[in-house]
Amino acid sequence: MREALVATGRSLFERGLTHGRTGNLSVREGDSIWVTPTGASLGTLDPDGLARLDTSGRYHDGRHSSGGPISPAVPTKELFLHAALYRARPDARAVVHLHSPYATAVSCMDGLDPADALPPLTAYYAMRVGRLPLLPYHAPGDTALGPVAEAAAADHHALLLANHGPVAAGRDLASAADAIEEIEATARIFLLLQGVPNRPLTPEQIERTRR
Ligand SMILES: O=C(CO)COP(=O)(O)O
Numbered sequence: 439m440r441e442a443l444v445a446t447g448r449s450l451f452e453r454g455l456t457h458g459r460t461g462n463l464s465v466r467e468g469d470s471i472w473v474t475p476t477g478a479s480l481g482t483l484d485p486d487g488l489a490r491l492d493t494s495g496r497y498h499d500g501r502h503s504s505g506g507p508i509s510p511a512v513p514t515k516e517l518f519l520h521a522a523l524y525r526a527r528p529d530a531r532a533v534v535h536l537h538s539p540y541a542t543a544v545s546c547m548d549g550l551d552p553a554d555a556l557p558p559l560t561a562y563y564a565m566r567v568g569r570l571p572l573l574p575y576h577a578p579g580d581t582a583l584g585p586v587a588e589a590a591a592a593d594h595h596a597l598l599l600a601n602h603g604p605v606a607a608g609r610d611l612a613s614a615a616d617a618i619e620e621i622e623a624t625a626r627i628f629l630l631l632q633g634v635p636n637r638p639l640t641p642e643q644i645e646r647t648r649r
């Protein structure tokens with residue numbers, strides 16, 4: 439599990455899906471959450487340097503001072519955001535947050551539909567993402583985003599944080615990574631199509647898309 443988290447982080451980083459020391463990943467295993475430490479590059483994670491929180495460590499409200507973390511690593515400042523998605527989505531086993539450039543560019547655009555920030559341009563976007571709520575800007579680590587994200591995540595496994603970047607939950611790490619990569623690919627296509635007449639998929643075409 440921890441090796442997979444490290445390998446996924448490296449892969450995302452090496453392909454430019456997040457930069458510097460941005461982004462964070464977590465996996466839920468039983469009563470524990472393994473999460474990347476704050477201030478880490480996703481390109482150079484260490485399986486022994488991840489933070490591990492158990493439910494008695496009160497990860498539910500993102501506070502990790504009482505009972506956890508069990509390991510000495512200080513968890514990401516977005517732990518509360520990961521916890522909000524896990525609370526909202528009992529089937530979720532992984533959460534990925536990135537500052538991927540095209541999705542982040544879209545998150546800075548004016549005039550988006552806050553209920554659904556990107557059009558369904560391709561079948562894989564429709565399959566892997568569906569609707570993408572745009573959540574209002576909060577500073578990184580601002581726990582006021584927690585209840586907002588939790589409410590939105592009840593019906594959506596992927597969210598776009600305004601002027602920040604995407605976050606996606608999945609039934610496993612590969613699914614969460616697939617969803618966030620699909621957001622990035624579609625954001626890029628969406629930006630390429632600015633000013634170009636285009637045809638998003640129709641509801642009927644989406645309905646016929648194999649999941
Ligand atoms: O993406 C980030 C903040 O939004 C990175 O923060 P952390 O280094 O605490 O994970």
Ligand SMILES: [Zn+2]
Pocket residue numbers: 460461535536537578602603
């Ligand atoms: Zn971030």
